[in-house]
Amino acid sequence: MKTIAQIAAELQGYDPQALSAADVNAFLHRLVEPLTATETLPLFNALGRVLAEDVVSPISVPPHDNSAMDGYAFAGAQLMPGQPLTLRVVGTALAGKAWAGTVGPGECVKIMTGAIMPAGLDTVVPQEFTTAGAEGHITIAADVLKTGDNRRFKGEDLMQGSVALARGALLTPAALGLVASLGLPTVTVFRRLRVAYFSTGDEILSLGEPPREGAVYDSNRYTVFGLLTRLGVEVIDLGVVRDDPAQLEAAFRTAARRADAIITSGGVSVGEADHTRTMMKKLGDVAFWRIAMRPGRPMAVGRIAATEKNRAKSASSAYPSSAGSYQNDIEAPSGGAVLFGLPGNPVAVMVTFLAFVRPALLRMMGSTHTAPPLLRATSTEAMRKKSGRTEYQRGLVTTAADGTLHVRTTGNQGSGVLSSMVQANGLIVLHHGQGNVAVGDPVDVMVFDGVI
Structure with a gap:
């Protein structure tokens, strides 16, 4: 020490x-x-805690090739440029269990999102890209998709044995969901x-x-x-x-x-x-x-x-x-x-x-992500700034019509003016070597969301 x-x-x-x-x-x-x-906690008690060891995936996610869409699965090699494709529907594959039939040339299987891709099939056409034909046939319009479209591969998210979350990661709501998707009921945290x-x-x-x-x-x-x-x-x-x-x-x-x-x-x-x-x-x-x-x-x-x-x-x-x-x-x-x-x-x-x-x-706390993220925004007002010190102005960030971020100060910047902190949604960070800011200049902003 x-x-x-x-x-x-x-x-x-x-x-x-x-x-x-x-x-x-x-x-x-x-x-x-x-x-x-460290301590080991159930997931419901782990929100906001920091991982003390890597979370290694015990399974592949997803565990099988599966459909990303409701539609029809078929062998994509049958697609020809500039030509529609007509296929006969020979079954339905539902999520949660494998379809046990076989599919030959000129055939397809109706498939639900998340359902396992039947053997030999590699492409899914969304239902809205098809038209119904006679006697259980569908027609796919020309050039609306490519071989392999709308198929999720086994392990596309995580392969078995890979690190799903690294030591030092903060357990956010999304991270809790990821751990749960691996079938893990607990995590080890600091x-x-x-x-x-x-x-x-x-x-x-x-x-x-x-x-x-x-x-x-x-x-x-x-x-x-x-x-x-x-x-x-x-x-x-x-x-x-x-x-x-x-x-x-x-x-x-x-x-x-x-x-x-x-x-x-x-x-x-x-x-x-x-x-x-x-x-x-x-x-x-x-x-x-x-x-x-x-x-x-x-x-x-x-x-x-x-x-x-x-x-x-x-x-x-x-x-x-x-x-x-x-x-x-x-x-x-x-x-x-x-x-x-x-x-x-x-x-x-x-x-x-x-x-x-x-x-x-x-x-x-053991976190490996400690620096506050800074957003870049355009200043809508001039700010006086002395080089040789860092200034933190209370700011209000808004989104302009063109989608860019704009920021202005909340007025009186006195260190005892607490109301200006309530009005702000971030701090305008004017860095040590930075000078005066003109209207239209880009500035860094430390946002408050989830902090204050």
């Missing part, structure tokens, strides 16, 4: 006071390590990642508390909870922790004993009049960054150690889960927990989570 100093030495030009977004992700890729513990979260600061109000001058209600707790829940991790909600050394130490120690990762919001800026930075330094190996980005400049990362034998004691039950129940005592990794100290502004919390924390957590 590498220290912060060792990781920093591996990054050329590492400067914690002016770190690029790319260097942040490179650093976090070295800091976090994938889980190793255990669920445990992430503890709390907000810090005396100015933070929990829901239910009366308003007071200078205080704000804690929105970050709920957005981070939502982001983590969408990610599929086990969320350990430690609530709001006051700016008190003893309370902060207890919260960090509890989180380090019970979780694989800790996320905090607030208290990481230089000059903050609270104890959060001091406690992070005291309890772990932590770096404090000023990232060349907007919004979300300050961030802390590292590891927080647990003082005892890495097992939650009964005292940890003082913290209820977000669902109102109490978490069971669980054992965390011997190295403590990875720390992500995020800014306090609501939009900055979400941006830093999406740009940096989410990819790192996916890596910890």
Whole structure:
């Protein structure tokens, strides 16, 4: 397990006071390590989990050559260019069982979608391409299909013994269907990642508390909870922790004993009049960054150690889960927990989570696909941008009449304007070396669908 100093030495030009977004992700890729513990789950419980081993197909899919259409199966060699073909129907092949008859020259079999192709037949003409003739005959119009059309081959999807899904794949609804199509009732996945979260600061109000001058209600707790829940991790909600050394130490120690990762919001800026930075330094190996980005400049990362034998004691039950129940005592990794100290502004919390924390957590979960996909869209407005930092503008992506993607900002881009995040369906990513954007320029967009 590498220290912060060792990781920093591996990054050329590492400067914690002016770190690029790319260097942040490179650093976090070295800091976090994938889980190793696994469990075997039934498919109904595996959605959103990460495969811990390859899924090898025990069968070929499909198991036989079969018809892709409702129509008529015949030997395609009988087709002649420019000439119609008349065939006699000698039987019907239904899905679910093989047709036992034989087919000779000038003959065909009526066949249903998915039915096994009778021996010697290699082509299916859709029913709508035929006309009925006298005494059980059909006629195929000239030049409407080629030999081999509308036949699915055995193993066309997967051959027996091939890898259907690779280790590290996220189990999506489509992936669950694929596993089920192989007749496999269970999958082996990495255990669920445990992430503890709390907000810090005396100015933070929990829901239910009366308003007071200078205080704000804690929105970050709920957005981070939502982001983590969408990610599929086990969320350990430690609530709001006051700016008190003893309370902060207890919260960090509890989180380090019970979780694989800790996320905090607030208290990481230089000059903050609270104890959060001091406690992070005291309890772990932590770096404090000023990232060349907007919004979300300050961030802390590292590891927080647990003082005892890495097992939650009964005292940890003082913290209820977000669902109102109490978490069971669980054992965390011997190295403590990875720390992500995020800014306090609501939009900055979400941006830093999406740009940096989410990819790192996916890596910890064992996923091999961690980078957020970027779409290319045409900007419908001009945007001012300084080269030398990455900017994440809240954007609204729409589809133009010609099918191309267009994007505009949602207006006020202040890091405390939470309503603009609700109106957006993606982040316009203006990269480190990029300058001003003119109307009609292409830009990258990180879409929110399924994330926020």
